[in-house]
Amino acid sequence: MTLRQTLAFLLFDWLQVQTLCERPRFAEHSREQFEAMLDAAERSAREQVAPANRACDAEEPRLDAQGRVQLPASTATALRAYRDSGLLAATADAEWGGLQLPCAVAMAANAFYSRASVGVAGYGLLTSGNAHLVLAHGTARQREVFAQPCLEGRWFxxxxxxxxxxxxxxxxxxxxxxxxxxxxxxxxxxxxxxxxxxxxxxxxxxxxxxxxxxxxxxxxxxxxxxxxxxxxxxxxxxxxxxxxxxxxxxxxxxxxxxxxxxxxxxxxxxxxxxxxxxxxxxxxxxxxxxxxxxxFHMMNEARIGVGLGAALLAYAGFETSLAYAKERTQGRPVGQREGPMVPIAQHPDVRRMLLAQKAIAEGALALCLYCAQLVDAEDEASQELLALLTPIAKSWPSQWGLEANSLAIQVLGGAGYTRDWPLEQYWRDQRLNMIHEGTHGIQALDLLLRKASRPQALGLLAARINTTVEAALQRPELAEAANQLAAALALVGKATKAAWASGDPAQAALQATPYLQAFGHTVIAWIWLDLGLCDTDPGRAAARQYFFAYELPLVAAWLAPVLARQALLADVNPDTL
Amino acid sequence: MTLRQTLAFLLFDWLQVQTLCERPRFAEHSREQFEAMLDAAERSAREQVAPANRACDAEEPRLDAQGRVQLPASTATALRAYRDSGLLAATADAEWGGLQLPCAVAMAANAFYSRASVGVAGYGLLTSGNAHLVLAHGTARQREVFAQPCLEGRWFxxxxxxxxxxxxxxxxxxxxxxxxxxxxxxxxxxxxxxxxxxxxxxxxxxxxxxxxxxxxxxxxxxxxxxxxxxxxxxxxxxxxxxxxxxxxxxxxxxxxxxxxxxxxxxxxxxxxxxxxxxxxxxxxxxxxxxxxxxxFHMMNEARIGVGLGAALLAYAGFETSLAYAKERTQGRPVGQREGPMVPIAQHPDVRRMLLAQKAIAEGALALCLYCAQLVDAEDEASQELLALLTPIAKSWPSQWGLEANSLAIQVLGGAGYTRDWPLEQYWRDQRLNMIHEGTHGIQALDLLLRKASRPQALGLLAARINTTVEAALQRPELAEAANQLAAALALVGKATKAAWASGDPAQAALQATPYLQAFGHTVIAWIWLDLGLCDTDPGRAAARQYFFAYELPLVAAWLAPVLARQALLADVNPDTL
Missing domain, CATH: 2.40.110.20 (Butyryl-CoA Dehydrogenase, subunit A; domain 2)
Structure with a gap:
């Protein structure tokens, strides 16, 4: 299953973005066109951007004697390829030279560039985010003078x-x-x-x-x-x-x-x-x-963008370690002492590490595209749901993508710890995602103090989750997972009440981070179950089963202190530590 | 609370290593001498080894034109200081110029060097491990020709x-x-x-x-x-x-x-x-x-050595981020909009990250010293218990020390992600510990297939844990934690039976890694509770409370698939992923 195939499944089978073409804004587009755009992005990212990823890390930016920033030449070459893709203006109005693509399709196309090099893609995402802000809030003259050259890739x-x-x-x-x-x-x-x-x-x-x-x-x-x-x-x-x-x-x-x-x-x-x-x-x-x-008008998209980048770093590590695990031989199944060594993908713990990476990378990717579709939807309920899910779309891929990249290193063992493989760079790159665009702790406060304190937002999410649960209960292979998800959702609901029991935001804030973790895992379990409703792929089924068996039980553990209204974090005196 | 104070508490109040001086082998020693040795190691490591840590990372080993390995000059200087400490021969017989120190004291003294620079200390630990192996298994001539110059620091x-x-x-x-x-x-x-x-x-x-x-x-x-x-x-x-x-x-x-x-x-x-x-x-x-x-005769000590190094990397990050959090001001308590900004150590999530680091670093350190004391004990029961605990002493500090180092970066935010602070180096250094001296997955197999399959070993550990639980139940402030620990231990026991239900090692192996995780957290909870029995320090009390409130609940989550005898890892076909 390639990334291209996974994106096609998510966009067309699951989210059905092709139906957006019925809207006037997207009427010029078709599924075929979306597919062609993904193909072009995949090829351009692979051939022209991926080769620049090592150099932009090894030849770190530095100042020359004149104080000018020196970057490897390959960065400029790669950025020209990105500019030529037209994605800088992917979602912008045609009036500004934009492609008027749905946000979900634009993000999917950008996914290839993030997989190829987050460091190079960063310039493009910042520049188009900048231009969109000016388009949204600037005067006609500001749009023309400042946004237009950015959308064209002449300015940054x-x-x-x-x-x-x-x-x-x-x-x-x-x-x-x-x-x-x-x-x-x-x-x-x-x-x-x-x-x-x-x-x-x-x-x-x-x-x-x-x-x-x-x-x-x-x-x-x-x-x-x-x-x-x-x-x-x-x-x-x-x-x-x-x-x-x-x-x-x-x-x-x-x-x-x-x-x-x-x-x-x-x-x-x-x-x-x-x-x-x-x-x-x-x-x-x-x-x-x-x-x-x-x-902050642009912050939702920027934060989903961070999540998307995190998901793709996780995906890049997953692909590399999966290919290695199928090739590299070492040892034999437990209990066998003779015969040739077997590919390490035969060992249970390596399988666990591969499944975990797949569950993280593809689960995060699906969540980000779901959020992008909410951006496209534009109705009030979708915007309310988007606001609630944004701290998850930012934080979950960042945190678990880091774990995925660490597991990729672990699959390779000592080799993964060297610069002979790209995995150590992915892991270092990924570490930024929990920090920029609002730290993990800030996302937790945003979720619990702002977003989840609105009953209508939580109600909207619960309704969507329950729709998935109801449908899954009708399917024998999904029914147990559906019950697990319903129980997790109920626990999150209880935890929300417990955290807010006093009505005091300062008291609620004590519970914010474990609440974020539990909320995130519940959302990703929902995404995986919802994918299962329109899917027959055995690899994704295994990743879903992994998530429900190994990951979802963590929700109750993280919520234990929240439900107990644990006050340790208020009481402890840092001077005693 | 400094590392020196923490080590004194662990060695003398908790483990009571001074009682070892009653034995003939250690009769030349006294508590005062142990303390003087710790003081000397602390000073030497801080003044002469710590300054070399940055250079040995930034000036990576390279080959010159003649193919010779080039290292920074400061590495050699730091190693001379380490040699002069006498710790290369810390536990060796006096006959070989050794100090005949108890293993626990030697490890405590080495802790200062690991905190100062794992990269520099590595040469010393390898060299003394090498010499000890030759002393244990070599002929008299081999000891004299090969081990002696290593113990003297002339050879490596x-x-x-x-x-x-x-x-x-x-x-x-x-x-x-x-x-x-x-x-x-x-x-x-x-x-x-x-x-x-x-x-x-x-x-x-x-x-x-x-x-x-x-x-x-x-x-x-x-x-x-x-x-x-x-x-x-x-x-x-x-x-x-x-x-x-x-x-x-x-x-x-x-x-x-x-x-x-x-x-x-x-x-x-x-x-x-x-x-x-x-x-x-x-x-x-x-x-x-x-x-x-x-x-493998030396492997127990080598693996505890990895755990000790991991604990000290975690400790180094904890110290740095704690000092930063008490100085750096940012924002105000939730609900306050005016007044000066407060130190970030006032924010609940920063406190959570500091407590987690302390619980990890000091819990790991205590476990490693406990294992060192088992090395010193030499009786059969202690050796059985040591064999059981060794995969935990190797894997737990490695895995959770990495999390601690990541949290240290997170406390500093963007600053922690730069080379202006040593935290990013600690995190990169730490990542090796889950790989060398037997990977994490290998430790899991060692624990479940070899060590925990011996009922007498598990029985010994359960007896020691129950002794701690019984004592803690008598103390109102510890009683709830004691009950939590007893429940976790019971669950680990059930999980052992579930994993081995078929009697087939290949079936048991499917459950090895989550079992290792749960076993590890249970052991560390026991260590923290046992520390609580002889302690009145409020900072350690807070770390213990953190561990029981936020960490111990994870045991049940990790054991969920083990208790269910989850077979996904046997069934999945890697070619479908």
Whole structure:
């Protein structure tokens, strides 16, 4: 079963994305066209992007004597192939040169590039995310000047949120924006400000891959008294080009240094100073104080994008270790002392590690495509469900994809621990996914304090799960799993009530992470059961059985402290540790 | 609570190793002397070894133009400090210049060096393991010629087991030994053979840190018909020096290449060819066909050594992330929107990650020292218990130490993902521990098929656990945990019966890995409860509570498929995946 076949099953047999072509927006498309697009992406990613993945790790970004970022030449070549795929504008309106693809199809096509190289694909995903934000919230002129060149792959984009002292707590950021002159609102590019501050963890911060870089910067507008507005309600969003569009001069954005990362080295990451000489112009997008709202408009898709990348890293490791396990011989079945050695895929523990990887990689992939379909659906219930599932789509593939990549190494043993194989890079690359776009702990708070505190959202999910359970109960081979899933769902419901028993968010927050874990496994069990309803593939059946036998029982274990309203995390004094 | 304080608690309050001084072998020692030795090791490791840890990773071993292994100069300096500690001969007889320390004290002193740098400490642990094997199985002359210089730190040692095509399945190895002349048995260095073959994954394979390298090589003696004896019963053990001792000439051992590892880069690792020009002499240790038995004599200590190193890597990450979490401010408690940002150690999820690390690192450390005390005990029951616990002491710290190191990265967020902090190196170094000295899956088979299939061994452990449970039931603050532990133990007992229900090892093997996991968590829960019986420290109490609330419930989840005698791993066809 290839990735191409798996994606076809998920898109066309399970999600039936071809039915979207009945809608006016997608009327130009057909299943055949979607398939052709997947084929083209598969080939381009394999032939032109995958070969760049090792070099972009081994030849980590560095600064030359002139302070310019040096990347391997193969990164630029690979990015040209990605640009030529048209996927930078996959979901954008035709008006902007976009393909108007459904989000699910765009994500499926992008899956091939993530499998080939998350480090290279990173530039493209950031740039198209950037452009979509400008399309959604910018003026007509901003779209034309800033988004269009990004969609065409001539310019690149970044998102500048964190500062050296401010990460998860964005409301505390200190980058400031001062209106530039009395006529600052009259600039055709949008209200013009002078920005000053430092931003860090900027992926794609600086490089010479394109003609310009569009930084989207969160900052606070200085009040008349010179003070910054407090909290996240004081944050606005600014377009800050590297080179000014009117004259091509430098716009006061300085690369202050590179971050030297454990993995994901293909995507250069650095610290940027804005306006050290009071020479940095930024153009506001959206209303003052609406910066976070604008940014978070795109956050669902960005977080599903992280999940998708995590799923594909897991998938890449799975494929490599499966091929190895079928070839490499070692030992004999327990109890046999003679005869030739057998492929290690014959050993039960290796099978366990292969099944676990498949259950993780394909389960995560299916969840991300399901969420993408909710983006496409656009109705209110779908958006409510999407909001609930987004922290799972971000966190579950990240956490379990890391485990999958570790298992891939383990299948190869000592060989997997060396650079002779790509598995160690996948594992290092994957480790970032639990950190960026909101850490694991932040996802847990988002789920329990915001999303799952809305009974209507939970009710929607429970209804969909119950529909799957009801259908599965009619199928002898799925009935036991259906009962297991129903029990897990009931336990999650009880845990939600237990966590919120006092009604105090601070009390609920104590339970957030184990709750996230249990919620995630329940959702993935549902996805696997739902896949089983339209499937006869024996490999996927084995992965589903693995998940229900070995993984789903963990839900009760993780929820034990939640149901007991365990208060240890409130009580412990860190100074005693 | 420092590591020094923790070790003092474990050795003197819990294990009461000072009572060993009543025995003739340890009569020269006292608690004061043990404490002084720990102080000296702590200082030497911190001041002279820890500074070498970054360089030995960043400046990975490489070959110069002459094919010689190049290591950073700081590695040699650090190793001199280790040699000067006397720990190479920590447990050896005074006759050989040894300190005659109890194993538990020697391991505790080594703990400081493992925390400082597993990559540097690796050379010392290998060399002393090598020397101890020769002391145990060699002739008087072999001890004097080969072991003595290793104990003095002038020579270094290796263990050569794996071959390119043979790893876990040692019985299939193909390195051959041919008696060297009709008088081969008359050589004063021991029966003399010519060796031919390739060995890989050799830590310390080649370098210029000392005057010579003593390779201990597993090989098969060629029969009169030129054939190799089949299976592991055909394996013998040979001493193969890099330079011949009689004239200092090269002994036909060639470095064929280096392995480029993900971590643990301080210890050079390579592929060795023996006797390419039929010029490699080896001296048999022990009887023909007794090679594996000789090697495995030392394997218990080597495997506990892996566990100890894993525990200390986890500890190093815990210390770093705890210090960071108490300093770094970010955000506010849930529900507070104003006021200064608080140290992240105030956030529940960060506390969870700190407690998990402490429970893992100190629980693993305690288990390894407990096993070391069983080595010291020498009575038959202790040796039976030691054999049962060894796969746990090897696998549990390796698996959960990796999780601890990942949590340490997570506490720091993006910063933890960079080389600005040592955490990413700890995590990469740690990943080896589930692979070397018998993979995780091999430990699981060792536990379920060999060790736990002996009712007397399980009975001994159950008796010790029940003693702890009985005592804890008398203590109100421990009674609930005691009941939880008793229930987990009962479940492990049921699982043992379920796994062995058919009496067929091949059937039992299907359940080995989840069984290992559950067994391990049960043992660590016992260790934590037993620590609680002689402890009033609030930090350890919190770690114990964490383990019982959040971790022990996993036992039932892992055992679910074992109790159900899940047959999926036998049934699945890898070609369908």
């Amino acid at each position: 984009g970044t998102m500048c949120l964190s500062e050296p002292a401010v990460g998860s707590s964005l409301g505390d950021l200190t980058t400031r924006a001062r209106p530039d002159g009395a006529d600052f609102e009259a600039d055709p590019l949008g209200p013009r400000y002078r920005l000053k501050g430092s931003k860090t963890w900027i992926s794609g911060a600086d490089h010479e891959l394109g003609e310009n870089i569009v930084h989207l910067v969160l900052a606070k507008v200085v009040g008349a008294d010179g003070a910054l507005p407090p909290g996240s309600a004081g944050i606005s969003l600014f377009i800050v080009p590297k080179f000014r569009v009117e004259d091509g001069r430098h716009n006061g954005v300085t690369l202050a240094g590179l971050n030297h990362k454990l993995g994901w080295r293909g995507t250069v990451n650095g610290l940027l100073n804005f306006g050290e000489a009071d020479d940095c112009l930024g153009y506001r997008v959206g209303a003052e104080g609406q910066g976070l709202a604008c940014m | 040692g290796t263990m050569c087991l794996s071959e390119p095509a043979v790893g876990s399945s040692l019985g299939d190895l193909t390195t051959r030994a041919r008696p060297d002349g009709a008088d081969f048995e008359a050589d004063p260095l021991g029966p003399r053979y010519r060796l031919k073959g390739s060995k890989t994954w050799i830590s310390g394979a080649d370098h210029e840190l000392g005057e010579n390298i003593v390779h201990l090589v597993l090989a098969k003696v060629v029969g009169a018909d030129g054939a190799l004896p089949p299976g592991s019963a055909g394996i013998s053990l040979f001493i193969v020096p890099k330079f011949r001792v009689e004239d200092g000439r090269h002994n036909g051992v060639t470095l064929a290449g280096l392995n480029h590892k993900l971590g643990w880069r301080g210890t050079v690792n390579g592929l060795l060819n023996f006797g390419e020009a039929d010029d490699c002499l080896g001296y048999r240790v022990g009887a023909e066909g007794q090679g594996l038995a000789c090697m």
